[in-house]
Amino acid sequence: MxxxxxxxxxxxxxxxxxxxxxxxxxxxxxxxxxxxxHIGHARxxxxxxxxxxxxxxxxxxxxxxxxxxxxxxxxxxxxxxxxxxxxxxxxxxxxxxxxxxxxxxxxxxxxxxxxxxxxxxxxxxxxxxxxxxxxxxxxxxxxxxxxxxxxxxxxxxxxxxxxxxxxxxxxxxxxxxxxxxxxxxxxxxxxxxxxxxxxxxxxxxxxxxxxxxxxxxxxxxxxxxxxxxxxxxxxxxxxxxxxxxxxxxxxxxxxxxxxxxVSEEKMSKSLHNFLTIKDVTAMYFPEALKYLLLSMGYRKPINYSEEAMARAEDRIEYFYESIAAAREYIDRRGGTVDPKVVQQSMDRLVDYMDDDFNTAGVLGGLNTDVKALNEALSIKGKAPAKADRIASLLQAIERQGAVLGLFTSDPQSVLDGIRKRRIAALGVTEDEIEQAIEARKAARKDRDFERADAIRNELAAKGIVMMDTPQGTIWKARRLGVNDE
RNA sequence: GGCGGCAUAGCCAAGAGGUAAGGCAGCGGUCUGCAAAAUCGCGAUUCUCCGGUUCGAAUCCGGAUGCCGCCUCCA
The missing domain is CATH 3.40.50.620 (HUPs)
Known part of the structure; x- marks a missing residue:
């Protein structure tokens, strides 16, 4: 085509x-x-x-x-x-x-x-x-x-x-x-x-x-x-x-x-219902806005909402976490890219983009790829094809992203940017969180799980989710109040 | 009043004649002290409605309804 x-x-x-x-x-x-x-210009x-x-x-x-x-x-x-x-x-x-x-x-x-x-x-x-x-x-x-x-x-x-x-x-x-x-x-x-x-x-x-x-x-x-x-x-x-x-x-x-x-009405200066790009990128990580704008065909209307932005930001976070995990794995274990896997994804991208620049379709494909990447990552042990699969899908994602101008930043700085915006919105400080993690660590060491869970629940109520990993406890900030509608 | 666009699961959304991508939410499993994250499995016999064309239609044609936009500065 x-x-x-x-x-x-x-x-x-x-x-x-x-x-x-x-x-x-x-x-x-x-x-x-x-x-x-305003974000109409951004679109x-x-x-x-x-x-x-x-x-x-x-x-x-x-x-x-x-x-x-x-x-x-x-x-x-x-x-x-x-x-x-x-x-x-x-x-x-x-x-x-x-x-x-x-x-x-x-x-x-x-x-x-x-x-x-x-x-x-x-x-x-x-x-x-x-x-x-x-x-x-x-x-x-x-x-x-x-x-x-x-x-x-x-x-x-x-x-x-x-x-x-x-x-x-x-x-x-x-x-x-x-x-x-x-x-x-x-x-x-x-x-x-x-x-x-x-x-x-x-x-x-x-x-x-x-x-x-x-x-x-x-x-x-x-x-x-x-x-x-x-x-x-x-x-x-x-x-x-x-x-x-x-x-x-x-x-x-x-x-x-x-x-x-906004609320199904055209955003325009005369209606005074517009948000500037600076308003939105202060609240949400900028690439989330880009993701939202590309998630629909360029000719269709896009309804802006906090909920849509929060979801887009979640997707950005998911992509960068996956990319970071894949890179980390390959740095340790190596992995050979299978050109056929990459080509398959690129062919799909071309099919979509050739059809009047269907970026929404491309994003759909990208989601399939990143899910497959995480699937490979979650396989236990060292299946022989695992590293190659990871390397191939990672490259497929990066190359597709480059065509849209997405996922080209350093994952850690993106994740930090998202985290900073979220805790600011939640009104929580990093010190506060670190202290809670330390307190919980002590409680867990004493196998006082009741106290550990109480600390975790307290933070969860503020939008901070603690996660225990083999490398220790990490945390993520959530956006509250946007999934209730 | 004139012109144009859109209508797909609870929600967002691809698909443009060959038997419904993807995401969110939900439910069940793996993992976990319990969770979370990640992952696996499950969801539309059907695409606003009514006719028509066709072996076959969400996709084409005609009509109806609803929503949005332009006709004034606006990306």
């Missing part, structure tokens, strides 16, 4: 045939840098990170471009509220964005263009659109004439008349058609502005992506992605602008990720 991608434009899965193989151009709409990122960039990694794994030479919108109404407004200039605000939020992306272990795109650094390019494209008869100037504003492009609304599958009838279109006397949108906005007093042939002003919202995507990827490129809420009007308008400027349908495959919901 070969790679198929669901194309929003055709609403079908299509065979992936890049314009210039093995090169692939991929543009993903980036952030508007006026605030911290989008995690999904396209996995897509990027898989395309690279398949042997494509991917050029990945993701923009920063560092100039728009919201940035200007927020900067005014805070009494800083827009560059300061944008820089702060871009820095915070990088922290978030690094926390989640997402790769940096090859090019990350900013709007304010592409003014001349934007002006040039707006001029082309006017020259080609798709734009008009009114009082220093430049508008796109949607009636001039008969392909308008093809991406979102709507009709011009229905859109107008659907109301809620802003009234603007300057526009020839209510759906005409601004390519260039005349400067208002107190707003940052740039010189242009139409007077001082700044770009409209959609033009930046048209300009920066085509500048770095050519007038026609392979993949354009973003959240499903961008289909209309953002991507629809980009498409119209590109056609107007360059006479081509600029994107071959339109890809849109589904939303993150």
């Amino acid at each position: 070969s790679l198929k991608i669901y194309n929003t434009f055709s609403r079908k899965k299509e065979p992936f045939e890049p314009l210039n193989p093995p090169e692939v151009g991929m543009y993903v709409c980036g952030i508007t840098a006026y605030d911290l990122c 989008c960039y995690t999904a396209f990170d996995a897509i990027y990694r898989y395309l690279v794994f398949k042997g494509f030479k991917v050029k990945y471009v993701r923009n920063f919108t560092d100039l728009d109404d919201k940035i200007i407004q927020r900067a005014n509220e805070k009494g800083v200039d827009i560059k300061t605000l944008a820089d702060q939020n871009i820095e915070a964005f990088y922290e978030d992306m690094d926390t989640l272990g997402l790769v940096r795109p090859d090019v990350e263009p900013r709007v304010t650094e592409h003014m001349q390019d934007i002006i040039d494209v707006v001029r082309r659109i006017i020259d080609n008869g798709y734009g008009y100037v009114k009082n220093g504003n430049v508008y796109f004439n949607v009636q001039a492009y008969d392909g308008y609304l093809q991406l979102s599958g709507r009709k011009l008349d229905d859109m107008v009838a659907g109301a809620r279109v802003e009234v603007n006397e300057e526009k020839e058609h209510p759906l005409d949108f601004a390519l260039w906005k005349a400067a208002k007093p107190g707003e940052p502005s740039w010189d242009s042939p139409w007077g001082k002003g700044r770009p409209g919202w959609h033009i930046e992506c048209t300009v920066m995507s085509t500048k770095y990827l050519g007038h026609r490129f392979d993949i354009h992605g973003g959240g499903a809420d961008l289909i209309f009007p953002h991507h629809e308008n980009e498409r119209a602008q590109s056609y107007a400027a360059f006479g081509t349908d600029f994107v071959k495959y339109w890809m849109h990720n589904g939303f993150v919901t």
Whole structure:
């Protein structure tokens, strides 16, 4: 099987045939840098990170471009509220964005263009659109004439008349058609502005992506992605602008990720029901968020809940514990990798990923493998094939994980990170736990099991589980109150 | 009002014409002083409902119902 991608434009899965193989151009709409990122952003960039990694794994030479919108109404407004200039605000939020992306272990795109650094390019494209008869100037504003492009609304599958009838279109006397949108906005007093042939002003919202995507990827490129809420009007308008400027349908495959919901409602700034990436990764180990986001197909909605996060974190813990145990075993006993075992898992991964990047299926397979790994680990004695089986499954897990950007960290530091977050949430200190373990050890030595059990129960009530092993007593922290629902 | 998507066990979720992955929870066994962790075994004659196509449908077609989203800034 070969790679198929669901194309929003055709609403079908299509065979992936890049314009210039093995090169692939991929543009993903980036952030508007006026605030911290929420986990909806995390979903989008995690999904396209996995897509990027898989395309690279398949042997494509991917050029990945993701923009920063560092100039728009919201940035200007927020900067005014805070009494800083827009560059300061944008820089702060871009820095915070990088922290978030690094926390989640997402790769940096090859090019990350900013709007304010592409003014001349934007002006040039707006001029082309006017020259080609798709734009008009009114009082220093430049508008796109949607009636001039008969392909308008093809991406979102709507009709011009229905859109107008659907109301809620802003009234603007300057526009020839209510759906005409601004390519260039005349400067208002107190707003940052740039010189242009139409007077001082700044770009409209959609033009930046048209300009920066085509500048770095050519007038026609392979993949354009973003959240499903961008289909209309953002991507629809980009498409119209590109056609107007360059006479081509600029994107071959339109890809849109589904939303993150909270209590089944879309997470959005206007509903004030969003959590930032920083909120979530402070509470839960960051890779758990990544696991949760990849545990469903990228087009389906994901409902965020504490319970879902706790379960994802449990899975991360389980994987890393298993990986650590397997490595420890192999360090002691050796073990030869059977390429067939690894290949079988990788073939399964390819089958899933080729089917529109089914990361959920891959995770299912990974769970089967890690369970098999623990099964091998739990065999008593030294069955001859045991070490080889462990070595093979470990490699299968690590190689699959690498394709998704999962399970690539040092197990001990992950386990420590999970443990720290959990005891903080439980309000218990490590000293407290160590003291209890010592007290219980003494009781057990005296074979006072009643007292030993009482100590253990006391800690269990606080969410700390003690476990006796041949190497001594170890402990784990649980998340309380999330499995009761 | 227009357009799009989704509906699979108690819960989360793969599967896209050939007889239901995986995870959580639950029950029973191994292990253990007892536990925990880990592991083994057990769960849908059936995929919202009603028709149709087919030797065969969770998968295709038609219809119904319910939920979600877009049409305004939004990943």
